Amino acid sequence: MTSDLSGDPILIVGSMAFDDLELPTGAARDVVGGSATYAAFAASLLAPTRVVAVVGDDFPNQVLERLGARGIDTSGVERAQGKTFRWAGRYSQNLASRTTLDTQLNVFADFRPKLPESYRTSPVVLLGNIHPALQLEVLAQAKAPRFVAADTMNFWIEGERSALGQVLSRIDALVINDEELRQLAGEHNIARAARAVRALGPKRLIVKRGEYGAMLFDDHGTFFAPAFPLETEIDPTGAGDTFAGALLGHLARAREFGHEAVRRALMFAAAVASFCVEDIGTRRLEQITSDDVTRRLDALHRLIDPPSR
Numbered sequence: 001m002t003s004d005l006s007g008d009p010i011l012i013v014g015s016m017a018f019d020d021l022e023l024p025t026g027a028a029r030d031v032v033g034g035s036a037t038y039a040a041f042a043a044s045l046l047a048p049t050r051v052v053a054v055v056g057d058d059f060p061n062q063v064l065e066r067l068g069a070r071g072i073d074t075s076g077v078e079r080a081q082g083k084t085f086r087w088a089g090r091y092s093q094n095l096a097s098r099t100t101l102d103t104q105l106n107v108f109a110d111f112r113p114k115l116p117e118s119y120r121t122s123p124v125v126l127l128g129n130i131h132p133a134l135q136l137e138v139l140a141q142a143k144a145p146r147f148v149a150a151d152t153m154n155f156w157i158e159g160e161r162s163a164l165g166q167v168l169s170r171i172d173a174l175v176i177n178d179e180e181l182r183q184l185a186g187e188h189n190i191a192r193a194a195r196a197v198r199a200l201g202p203k204r205l206i207v208k209r210g211e212y213g214a215m216l217f218d219d220h221g222t223f224f225a226p227a228f229p230l231e232t233e234i235d236p237t238g239a240g241d242t243f244a245g246a247l248l249g250h251l252a253r254a255r256e257f258g259h260e261a262v263r264r265a266l267m268f269a270a271a272v273a274s275f276c277v278e279d280i281g282t283r284r285l286e287q288i289t290s291d292d293v294t295r296r297l298d299a300l301h302r303l304i305d306p307p308s309r
């Protein structure tokens with residue numbers, strides 16, 4: 001899919017990784033992943049995209065070239081000496097849950113994000129899933145962004161509460177999955193957990209619920225975007241990051257951040273994220289055309305368009 005680069009630029013900070021995946025269909029090793037990789041491919045469908053991340057000397061140049069071929073600016077990707085971040089996970093047979101088997105920070109352990117001068121005025125910022133202290137360092141360098149969203153995961157919720165609290169107080173939207181929301185709020189009920197987390201800062205909370213869709217909680221109420229009922233589900237890794245990247249890409253393209261724009265962006269994000277699951281890693285995501293996305297978005301709308309009462 002080619003990018004129409006007419007929107008506001010979006011800055012994405014996150015991980016670039018090698019993932020070792022145990023999937024019901026078999027094991028896949030050294031799959032190129034990471035929160036920034038998935039989010040950037042998705043965001044670049046609609047908006048000029050800039051990435052800040054770190055990779056080791058083992059990371060293939062070819063992947064950066066593929067990002068570049070999509071119009072993604074990778075001048076903020078630092079190549080450090082050492083090994084690239086590595087994550088290993090095992091999925092359940094029905095893909096509904098996964099266990100992290102291993103997280104090796106490697107070059108991430110000493111990473112200090114440095115925004116190239118040209119990145120600093122990016123109006124839209126996605127703080128992808130990385131150490132919350134690094135998310136804060138990015139915010140410290142960004143000049144008056146119009147819309148900042150953050151993602152996080154259990155690893156940081158368990159270990160880095162205080163830095164995460166500071167992130168929450170400084171963002172416009174938090175995008176997390178339902179288990180992480182429950183963990184963060186210490187509350188099982190989604191609606192009550194959403195209220196509790198919004199009280200910590202983010203005005204908009206977006207909860208990803210895998211095959212059960214996504215929910216938005218904001219000052220205008222609650223909104224639901226369904227997940228597309230896929231017949232082929234291979235690898236859900238990165239679907240959440242794809243969702244966040246597509247969501248912000250849509251907002252950046254529209255240059256609108258009001259409640260209606262966010263609801264439209266949520267539907268688009270649900271459509272794009274569904275493709276991610278259809279193949280291993282970023283494979284499917286890198287193939288899709290704007291027609292594919294439009295067709296799936298139409299199908300999603302039909303799912304929630306009941307006959308009038």
Ligand code: AMP
Pocket residue numbers: 015016017018019032033034035086087103129130131153155156236237238239240241242
């Ligand atoms: P998702 O399936 O959307 O939660 O994203 C999975 C991606 O996040 C994988 O490609 C991993 O490399 C990356 N990832 C896993 N754990 C972490 C972590 N602690 N920090 C940053 N990225 C991570």
